[in-house]
Amino acid sequence: QLQLQESGPGLVKPSETLSLTCSVSGGSIITKTYCWGWIRQPPGKGLEWIGSICYSGNTYYNPSLKSRLTISLDTSKNHFSLRLYSVTAADTALYYCAGQDYYDRRFDPWGQGTLVTVSS
Amino acid sequence: DIQMTQSPSSLSASIGDRVTITCRASQSISSYLNWYQQKPGKAPKLLIYAASSLQSGVPSRFSGSGSGADYTLTISSLQPEDFASYYCQQSYGPPRTFGQGTKLEIK
Numbered sequence: 071q072l073q074l075q076e077s078g079p080g081l082v083k084p085s086e087t088l089s090l091t092c093s094v095s096g097g098s099i100i101t102k103t104y105c106w107g108w109i110r111q112p113p114g115k116g117l118e119w120i121g122s123i124c125y126s127g128n129t130y131y132n133p134s135l136k137s138r139l140t141i142s143l144d145t146s147k148n149h150f151s152l153r154l155y156s157v158t159a160a161d162t163a164l165y166y167c168a169g170q171d172y173y174d175r176r177f178d179p180w181g182q183g184t185l186v187t188v189s190s
Numbered sequence: 191d192i193q194m195t196q197s198p199s200s201l202s203a204s205i206g207d208r209v210t211i212t213c214r215a216s217q218s219i220s221s222y223l224n225w226y227q228q229k230p231g232k233a234p235k236l237l238i239y240a241a242s243s244l245q246s247g248v249p250s251r252f253s254g255s256g257s258g259a260d261y262t263l264t265i266s267s268l269q270p271e272d273f274a275s276y277y278c279q280q281s282y283g284p285p286r287t288f289g290q291g292t293k294l295e296i297k
Contacts, residue, residue: 175281180233
């Protein structure tokens with residue numbers, strides 16, 4: 071059974087780079103069945119899709135974040151990563167990684183989430 | 191971007207009630223519509239995908255319907271564990287967008 075787990079710093083300073091990793095177990099990230107996505111949720115608010123990456127290396131980014139965003143795969147470690155540059159307090163959120171069905175693009179399963187606070 | 195509008199934003203109901211949540215897209219999304227349940231402190235959980243397909247392991251009291259731009263999630267008989275927030279999400283076009291959520295509370 072596929073399981074995902076986020077990891078990374080819980081505190082990032084304004085203007086610096088937020089870096090998170092999602093470790094995948096129970097299956098390979100090199101699969102035609104899944105893409106891999108990041109979703110975030112500011113405290114007390116709704117869900118926002120950040121972006122996704124597929125086994126081919128193709129990436130799909132939310133236009134609102136595209137200029138500050140890189141999502142990548144590391145096949146040797148079976149994980150994928152998020153880098154968000156030049157963060158501000160508005161980037162404070164619970165960050166989730168999720169498997170994304172390649173065909174209908176539903177998100178399942180999800181990681182448990184990791185809270186990232188942007189503050190000096 | 192495709193905008194997703196959920197209603198109501200909050201709802202009070204009793205155990206055993208039938209509840210319906212609606213989601214309207216700003217354009218037709220051809221049944222590329224998914225529903226998630228989120229409990230406090232937990233990640234969202236997929237309930238329904240492709241508008242009406244029940245995710246494995248999800249109780250049959252949950253159902254989804256709709257087409258074009260209009261979709262509904264129905265809980266046929268509310269159970270205590272169903273009190274949570276619910277989100278719709280369109281997977282028709284990027285960016286993948288979510289509704290603003292519906293918080294289901296105990297009356």
